[in-house]
Amino acid sequence: MQTNASTSLANNYVSQSIDCLHFIDGQYVSSLNGKTFDNINPATGKVIGIVAEGGKEEVDLAVAAAKRALQGPWKTMSQNDRINVIRRIGDLILERKEELAVLESVDTGKPIWLSGSIDIPRSAYNFHFFADSLRSDGTEAYQMDQVAINYSVRKPLGVVGLINPWNLPLLLMTWKLAPCLAAGNTVVMKPAELTPMTATVLAQICKDAGVPDGVVNIVHGFGPNSAGSALTEHPDVSAISFTGETTTGKIIMASAAKTLKRLSFELGGKNPNIIFADSNLDEVIETTIKSSFINQGEVCLCGSRIYVERPAYEQFLEKFVAKTKELVVGDPFDAKTKVGSLIGEEHFNRVKGYIELAKEEGGTILTGGRSPEGLEQGYYLEPTIIVGLDGNCRTVREEIFGPVVTVIPFDTEEEVLAQANDTHYGLSASVWTNDLRRAHRVAGQIDAGIVWVNTWFLRDLRTPFGGMKQSGIGREGGKHSLEFYSELTNICIKL
Numbered sequence: 001m002q003t004n005a006s007t008s009l010a011n012n013y014v015s016q017s018i019d020c021l022h023f024i025d026g027q028y029v030s031s032l033n034g035k036t037f038d039n040i041n042p043a044t045g046k047v048i049g050i051v052a053e054g055g056k057e058e059v060d061l062a063v064a065a066a067k068r069a070l071q072g073p074w075k076t077m078s079q080n081d082r083i084n085v086i087r088r089i090g091d092l093i094l095e096r097k098e099e100l101a102v103l104e105s106v107d108t109g110k111p112i113w114l115s116g117s118i119d120i121p122r123s124a125y126n127f128h129f130f131a132d133s134l135r136s137d138g139t140e141a142y143q144m145d146q147v148a149i150n151y152s153v154r155k156p157l158g159v160v161g162l163i164n165p166w167n168l169p170l171l172l173m174t175w176k177l178a179p180c181l182a183a184g185n186t187v188v189m190k191p192a193e194l195t196p197m198t199a200t201v202l203a204q205i206c207k208d209a210g211v212p213d214g215v216v217n218i219v220h221g222f223g224p225n226s227a228g229s230a231l232t233e234h235p236d237v238s239a240i241s242f243t244g245e246t247t248t249g250k251i252i253m254a255s256a257a258k259t260l261k262r263l264s265f266e267l268g269g270k271n272p273n274i275i276f277a278d279s280n281l282d283e284v285i286e287t288t289i290k291s292s293f294i295n296q297g298e299v300c301l302c303g304s305r306i307y308v309e310r311p312a313y314e315q316f317l318e319k320f321v322a323k324t325k326e327l328v329v330g331d332p333f334d335a336k337t338k339v340g341s342l343i344g345e346e347h348f349n350r351v352k353g354y355i356e357l358a359k360e361e362g363g364t365i366l367t368g369g370r371s372p373e374g375l376e377q378g379y380y381l382e383p384t385i386i387v388g389l390d391g392n393c394r395t396v397r398e399e400i401f402g403p404v405v406t407v408i409p410f411d412t413e414e415e416v417l418a419q420a421n422d423t424h425y426g427l428s429a430s431v432w433t434n435d436l437r438r439a440h441r442v443a444g445q446i447d448a449g450i451v452w453v454n455t456w457f458l459r460d461l462r463t464p465f466g467g468m469k470q471s472g473i474g475r476e477g478g479k480h481s482l483e484f485y486s487e488l489t490n491i492c493i494k495l
């Protein structure tokens with residue numbers, strides 16, 4: 001893909017065609033049969049480029065290249081050189097950050113300030129962080145009196161498949177790729193079909209940083225009967241790290257079982273946000289606006305079920321609704337925009353379907369629920385707050401993955417914990433209180449992989465990250481990522 005833009009050239013980007021090819025064995029290539037599909041800018045509904053559509057043949061080629069690369073210069077590269085290459089990928093992402101931010105916004109519909117301040121800097125940091133982690137990484141050693149000493153050594157898993165969704169395309173791809181490379185593996189990545197652009201540039205960045213040919217490969221395409229399923233079925237792929245929908249995770253698990261692949265899954269969420277009356281309401285509102293509507297609500301960690309202790313309920317609603325009404329929905333490249341376009345037509349209709357369902361279930365829409373006037377070209381939806389529903393309603397139980405939240409009052413800690421945990425998801429939660437003991441007590445009783453107290457999405461990349469129940473399998477982050485992406489061999493030496 002040829003790119004040379006900055007944010008000031010955003011208009012050129014949306015008017016010129018940007019095409020995405022596969023990246024196999026260090027080269028950009030078309031599909032063997034020449035098949036392509038259209039890439040649509042959700043903010044305009046217009047085609048912005050064509051994408052090579054891969055399938056089994058392209059995945060076979062990519063996996064073969066990755067398998068060969070396991071025996072090439074990547075294997076013999078010193079750990080110090082590998083660390084430097086991984087750091088350099090982060091440096092090059094920062095050097096191209098404006099261009100990448102534009103591509104991410106064009107591809108997803110998210111505001112340019114968001115891709116420029118979160119998606120792209122965090123993508124670079126993923127490489128810097130895991131390069132540093134590798135430098136300080138150690139393994140275990142156990143001595144058996146004077147009889148023997150055991151120590152373990154890390155080895156790469158082999159060829160790893162990385163399959164990603166469309167909401168945080170480069171951030172999530174690099175969150176997987178950086179530790180995967182740090183552990184010495186080779187990779188075949190399958191970006192989401194709706195957001196192929198930044199991954200395509202990332203391949204060139206990896207090459208420019210000194211990653212040997214064949215170590216990083218990309219095959220574009222769809223999931224079922226396409227590049228995605230070909231990757232999960234491939235016998236030479238040792239592991240799959242997947243972020244996306246829970247139902248897709250189940251399909252991938254069944255497919256991967258045939259060749260007993262190692263799996264890491266980060267799946268859906270319906271995250272509770274529990275607000276006690278003693279919390280600082282202004283802080284609560286400021287963060288709840290973000291945890292509800294940032295990235296159009298298309299973040300798996302968003303707190304879409306808001307529970308407010310009854311004494312604070314009316315005041316919370318008044319302020320929350322007022323602040324939500326101030327959010328400007330519009331063109332991702334307009335500096336005033338806080339909420340951009342949803343990812344595409346299918347998802348837009350799905351989210352609108354939930355708003356209709358909420359009305360049928362007896363809910364009241366306090367604000368939002370419709371597309372802003374004058375923005376009929378893209379997939380824009382006003383941030384939506386719904387009240388009057390209980391935990392039996394589908395609107396409260398199912399992941400909507402859009403700018404839609406429900407607010408429910410509660411009276412006791414026991415009651416709210418029961419409601420918060422009454423879900424088959426268990427990704428994240430937020431608890432708001434100034435009572436220290438209650439904070440510990442409630443946080444410890446929520447069935448979620450990540451609980452934030454008096455904050456949200458405050459990330460320390462050393463911490464375990466992942467979901468309980470049907471929100472995921474395993475943990476990534478810091479040493480957890482290095483564990484997932486490597487095999488440990490224990491060596492026992494008799495003294």
Ligand SMILES: NC(=O)C1=CN([C@@H]2O[C@H](COP(=O)(O)OP(=O)(O)OC[C@H]3O[C@@H](n4cnc5c(N)ncnc54)[C@H](O)[C@@H]3O)[C@@H](O)[C@H]2O)C=CC1
Nearest residue numbers: 164165191192222223224228229244245248267268300401
């Ligand atoms: N928890 C999370 O982090 C996220 C959850 N989602 C959820 O997923 C919904 C739909 O988003 P999508 O990106 O369409 O999710 P998805 O799970 O359908 O797709 C994610 C990735 O998996 C691939 N894929 C789909 N079916 C596959 C198969 N059978 N084998 C191998 N790969 C396959 C897709 O091509 C894409 O690259 C959202 O509405 C939301 O509910 C989406 C993004 C992130």
Ligand SMILES: O=C(O)/C=C/C=C(\O)C(=O)O
Nearest residue numbers: 167175243299300301459
């Ligand atoms: O901070 C992270 O590593 C990831 C955040 C968000 C997701 O995983 C997601 O929305 O899918």
